[in-house]
Amino acid sequence: xxxxxxxxxxxxxxxxxxxxxxxxxxxxxxxxxxxxxxLLHDVAGGLAADRRSAAIAEARSGFEYAQTQLDxxxxxEPSVQSQSLTQMVDSLTRSRxxxxxxxxVLEGPFLSADGEVPVRTSAAIAPGSLTEDLTTxxxxxxxxxxxxxxxxxxxxxxxxPSVVVGSQLRAPGxxxxxxxxxxxxxxxxxxxxxxVRRALLLGGLAMVLMVGGVAFLVSRQVLDPVRMARRIAxxxxxxxxxxxxxxxxxxxxxRLSTSFNQMAASLQSQIRRLENLSRLxxxxxxxxxxxxxxxxxTVQMASEVLYDSRDRFDPLTARSAELLKRELDRFxxxxxxxxDLSRFDAGAAQLELDTIDLAQVARQAAxxxxxxxxxxxxxxxxVDRPAIVEADIRRIDRIVRNLLTNAAKYSGSPVIExxxxxxEQCVTLAVRDFGIGLSxxxxxxxFDRFWRAxxxxxxxxxxxxxxxxxxxxxxxxxxxxAWGRPGEGSEFILTIPKPEGSSKAPAVTSVYA
Amino acid sequence: MSYxxxxxxxxxxxxxxxxxxxMLTIVLEGEGLxxxxxxxxxxxxxxxxxxxxxxVLLDLMLPGLDGMSVCRQIRDKSAVPIIMxxxxxxxxxxxxxxxxxxxxxxxxxFKNTELVARIRARxxxxxxxxxxxxxxxxxxxxxxxxxxxxxxxxxxxxxxxDLLACLLGDPSQVFTRETLxxxxxxxxxPGDTKLVNVHMTRLxxxxxxxxxxxxxxxxxxxxxxxAITPTP
Numbered sequence: 001x002x003x004x005x006x007x008x009x010x011x012x013x014x015x016x017x018x019x020x021x022x023x024x025x026x027x028x029x030x031x032x033x034x035x036x037x038x039l040l041h042d043v044a045g046g047l048a049a050d051r052r053s054a055a056i057a058e059a060r061s062g063f064e065y066a067q068t069q070l071d072x073x074x075x076x077e078p079s080v081q082s083q084s085l086t087q088m089v090d091s092l093t094r095s096r097x098x099x100x101x102x103x104x105v106l107e108g109p110f111l112s113a114d115g116e117v118p119v120r121t122s123a124a125i126a127p128g129s130l131t132e133d134l135t136t137x138x139x140x141x142x143x144x145x146x147x148x149x150x151x152x153x154x155x156x157x158x159x160x161p162s163v164v165v166g167s168q169l170r171a172p173g174x175x176x177x178x179x180x181x182x183x184x185x186x187x188x189x190x191x192x193x194x195x196v197r198r199a200l201l202l203g204g205l206a207m208v209l210m211v212g213g214v215a216f217l218v219s220r221q222v223l224d225p226v227r228m229a230r231r232i233a234x235x236x237x238x239x240x241x242x243x244x245x246x247x248x249x250x251x252x253x254x255r256l257s258t259s260f261n262q263m264a265a266s267l268q269s270q271i272r273r274l275e276n277l278s279r280l281x282x283x284x285x286x287x288x289x290x291x292x293x294x295x296x297x298t299v300q301m302a303s304e305v306l307y308d309s310r311d312r313f314d315p316l317t318a319r320s321a322e323l324l325k326r327e328l329d330r331f332x333x334x335x336x337x338x339x340d341l342s343r344f345d346a347g348a349a350q351l352e353l354d355t356i357d358l359a360q361v362a363r364q365a366a367x368x369x370x371x372x373x374x375x376x377x378x379x380x381x382x383v384d385r386p387a388i389v390e391a392d393i394r395r396i397d398r399i400v401r402n403l404l405t406n407a408a409k410y411s412g413s414p415v416i417e418x419x420x421x422x423x424e425q426c427v428t429l430a431v432r433d434f435g436i437g438l439s440x441x442x443x444x445x446x447f448d449r450f451w452r453a454x455x456x457x458x459x460x461x462x463x464x465x466x467x468x469x470x471x472x473x474x475x476x477x478x479x480x481x482a483w484g485r486p487g488e489g490s491e492f493i494l495t496i497p498k499p500e501g502s503s504k505a506p507a508v509t510s511v512y513a
Numbered sequence: 514m515s516y517x518x519x520x521x522x523x524x525x526x527x528x529x530x531x532x533x534x535x536m537l538t539i540v541l542e543g544e545g546l547x548x549x550x551x552x553x554x555x556x557x558x559x560x561x562x563x564x565x566x567x568x569v570l571l572d573l574m575l576p577g578l579d580g581m582s583v584c585r586q587i588r589d590k591s592a593v594p595i596i597m598x599x600x601x602x603x604x605x606x607x608x609x610x611x612x613x614x615x616x617x618x619x620x621x622x623f624k625n626t627e628l629v630a631r632i633r634a635r636x637x638x639x640x641x642x643x644x645x646x647x648x649x650x651x652x653x654x655x656x657x658x659x660x661x662x663x664x665x666x667x668x669x670x671x672x673x674x675d676l677l678a679c680l681l682g683d684p685s686q687v688f689t690r691e692t693l694x695x696x697x698x699x700x701x702x703p704g705d706t707k708l709v710n711v712h713m714t715r716l717x718x719x720x721x722x723x724x725x726x727x728x729x730x731x732x733x734x735x736x737x738x739x740a741i742t743p744t745p
Binding site: 302 | 530532533536537539540543574600621622623624625706707735
């Protein structure tokens with residue numbers, strides 16, 4: 001049941017057509033219902049009024065006849081009077097023969113008897129067929145009164161609607177008053193009314209269904225192009241830039257299609273232009289790379305030759321050769337970093353995936369003789385268990401070396417800790433130091449290009465290492481995050497997703513977060 | 514290390530950049546090598562025939578005939594080691610060059626020591642093998658630098674000979690690509706494992722009856738390569 005409701009709610013939410021059809025049916029149902037009700041009311045009123053006026057006319061003639069009868073019967077003897085009254089009722093009833101459409105009730109006399117009022121009827125009429133207020137009105141004085149009522153016969157079936165006309169009769173001799181009631185059945189009118197009601201109901205239902213059908217067709221006419229537009233927009237969005245809508249006619253849908261096509265064309269040309277630009281940029285970078293590298297190679301080779309023979313130079317020239325070599329090395333790493341970054345920016349960086357063990361990468365990186373030379377102790381945590389990921393070994397190696405170099409160079413910490421951890425989703429490698437740490441928003445800014453913690457730039461380096469490492473991590477679908485506390489240390493956490501996992505939560509918790 | 518010849522080894526430098534070519538000769542001559550320079554792709558074959566180099570240093574970007582075609586032309590005529598000079602490390606050019614027959618490549622800019630080490634590695638003759646090695650139906654003869662299988666001589670380049678000798682020399686060991694790069698190519702730093710893959714493919718196409726179902730060297734998935742000990 002809940003599922004069904006849920007399904008309906010879903011259809012209601014997702015289908016404009018369902019909403020249009022449903023609301024059309026509900027609204028047209030309401031309108032048709034109201035109209036039908038008013039119509040039925042009118043017809044019923046008309047039928048009843050017709051019957052009523054006919055009934056009143058017939059009853060009046062009956063009352064006149066009965067009064068004449070009473071006027072003629074001057075006998076005051078109660079038994080005789082009673083007999084003549086019965087005869088009168090019989091004759092009134094009989095006068096119409098088989099076509100009699102009414103029943104008679106004669107009550108009275110009222111004056112002569114204190115208790116029980118004698119009642120004569122033409123049929124076994126159930127009590128309550130005469131309404132209380134009508135009998136009171138008739139008893140109270142002369143005149144003709146009428147009411148609608150339900151006529152039911154004793155032992156008969158259910159009550160039928162009727163109109164009751166009553167009048168007071170007065171016997172001139174005895175001065176007794178009687179109340180004579182005509183009960184006209186409205187069964188025929190009721191039947192007609194039932195017929196009309198049935199016809200209206202069926203007609204209304206059919207009408208509502210048809211209106212619903214019409215709404216369905218009309219909404220489809222409008223929605224089909226909209227759905228088509230949606231499909232085409234989806235295909236367009238998924239990269240099929242040649243997709244266009246079919247335009248026919250000049251209606252709103254056609255204009256929508258035209259506008260859509262214009263938008264698509266303009267987007268397509270923009271995208272093409274950008275693609276072109278990016279290709280040009282990539283091409284430019286590659287050309288610059290080539291053109292710069294050849295002279296750089298020559299210069300570097302020359303500087304190495306000079307550097308190797310510096311012992312034979314005077315001190316100033318020897319120092320110059322040293323500076324030349326050092327700065328050329330720096331220039332080279334700067335150039336190669338810049339080219340790497342421009343490849344990331346152009347989306348041209350490619351992964352060469354291999355199955356690698358981050359624990360082994362950590363062990364190898366810790367063996368770096370450069371660290372030992374600087375008297376830095378490297379602690380390894382969690383490297384005894386293989387941490388396997390699909391990754392580009394050269395990029396991962398570059399990241400880890402970068403983080404170690406950073407920790408060694410900038411933190412001033414005598415100890416560096418490498419922790420490898422993993423869960424079902426990812427493998428994490430954290431590099432921690434216990435040096436100057438990071439303050440404020442530095443944990444975000446460390447990844448900015450050319451950003452350095454030390455504005456005086458006394459430590460060399462390109463200032464691009466962490467930016468590249470972050471791009472390398474992102475290329476693997478992973479993350480590189482930094483945390484730190486001033487004076488306590490800092491920590492870089494590299495998270496690489498396992499082949500079937502995602503890298504949402506690092507497997508190592510930060511100590512500085 | 515033992516050298517085949519006592520005379521100075523000869524390096525043919527093919528580069529259109531005059532300064533770089535001259536610098537290369539300076540450095541290589543300083544290392545005790547004899548050099549000659551050729552600055553255009555279409556004149557390489559002439560220079561090659563005349564100079565008879567022991568190693569060719571070949572720039573990929575050349576006027577006249579491009580480096581790839583030059584590489585193919587040389588390889589058609591000779592098994593001389595070819596080292597490509599390339600400005601791009603991650604382009605398909607490298608693989609194309611290796612497939613055209615180059616033994617190794619070195620990316621600009623490079624250190625002099627690195628360049629010399631690579632050239633030396635190509636000039637060095639397999640010192641792992643002193644006596645002829647019999648391995649199933651394969652015979653490796655280090656003296657004549659020849660290989661026969663079922664008595665048929667196989668045309669292997671020196672690099673392929675070294676690769677095969679290295680693997681067959683210790684069938685108990687699985688050689689990782691990194692190890693092979695160190696032992697055969699003379700790398701000191703982690704290098705490009707594509708190099709190993711390309712040459713292993715070519716070596717197999719020469720020694721195996723069916724390169725798809727190797728009987729001599731098998732691939733150990735995720736690790737490297739290993740010689741298959743022959744069933745006597």
